[in-house]
Every structure is written in structure tokens, then in C-alpha cells.
Amino acid sequence: MRGHQITDATGQVEFESVMPGWEIGRNVARATHVHVKVFHENKIVTAQLYFPNEFLDEVYANVDPYRMHRQMTAPNTERLVNRLRNEEDGVFLADQSAPMPIRREANVVTAEATIGLSTLGSLGVAPLFR
Numbered sequence: 001m002r003g004h005q006i007t008d009a010t011g012q013v014e015f016e017s018v019m020p021g022w023e024i025g026r027n028v029a030r031a032t033h034v035h036v037k038v039f040h041e042n043k044i045v046t047a048q049l050y051f052p053n054e055f056l057d058e059v060y061a062n063v064d065p066y067r068m069h070r071q072m073t074a075p076n077t078e079r080l081v082n083r084l085r086n087e088e089d090g091v092f093l094a095d096q097s098a099p100m101p102i103r104r105e106a107n108v109v110t111a112e113a114t115i116g117l118s119t120l121g122s123l124g125v126a127p128l129f130r
Contacts, residue, residue: 019051019059019109022083024072029081031089032056038115047115050092052099053085055109 007013022032031050038045060066060083070083086092086099100111 019066021066021069022072024074024081028090029072029074029084031084031086031092033089033092036113036115045115047113048091048095048097049111049113050086050089050097050099051111052102053087055102056083056085 003015003017005013005015017034020032020034023030033051034049036047036049038047060070071080072083073079074081086097091097100113102109102111
């Protein structure tokens with residue numbers, strides 16, 4: 001799924017989505033995550049947002065269609081791969097990522113993340129994640 005949103009005057013945006021599944025390619029499997037991009041003038045920050053393992057374990061154990069996809073066969077192979085947890089995902093580790101905090105309200109789960117650009121004075125800008 002793809003979408004495009006413009007922030008409000010304070011730089012905030014909210015959106016609703018479904019939780020994506022995990023992905024597997026020919027040589028790599030990835031933990032469940034969401035890709036987001038932040039655009040400001042000619043700068044772009046690309047981020048990957050992760051969910052807490054405990055939440056994912058619960059979803060993949062109890063919720064269809066996730067429950068049916070705890071294992072997948074790698075493309076063009078017979079190799080069966082189990083769903084990856086965050087600490088097994090090379091990108092999660094390399095980026096020193098942390099899962100988003102989640103909140104449950106009735107039948108709704110919300111997650112929050114701060115993503116943006118932080119000024120470094122004469123050194124330019126750097127990605128900002130919280």
C-alpha cells in the first residue's frame with residue numbers, strides 16, 4: 001500500500017493503515033516493518049518503522065491472515081523460512097532500530113513515531129527518529 005500525506009502547520013500527520021506482513025526475497029527475509037519517507041525542500045529521509053516482537057508474536061499466533069503466514073517458501077527454492085523477529089533482521093540491527101511503542105484502545109492499536117530532519121548548523125541536516 002502506498003499513500004501520500006501533507007503535514008499540518010506544526011509538521012504533524014496521522015494516517016490509518018493495516019499492519020503489513022513480513023517479506024522474503026531470494027536471499028533475504030525481513031521482519032515486519034513499514035516504510036516511510038519524509039520530504040523537506042530537497043531533502044528526503046527514508047525510514048523503516050518496526051513493531052514490538054511481543055505484539056507481532058500475538059498477531060501472528062491469533063489473527064488471520066497473519067496466522068497462516070508464519071512461514072514462507074523463499075522464491076525459486078524449496079527452502080521454508082520462519083517469520084523473522086526484529087533481532088534477526090539485518091537492517092534492523094545495522095540501523096540500530098527500536099520498535100515503535102504501541103497503544104491499545106478497544107479493538108484499535110496505535111503506534112507513534114517521530115521522523116524528520118534535524119539541523120546541524122553548517123554541517124547540514126541529519127535524520128531524526130524517535
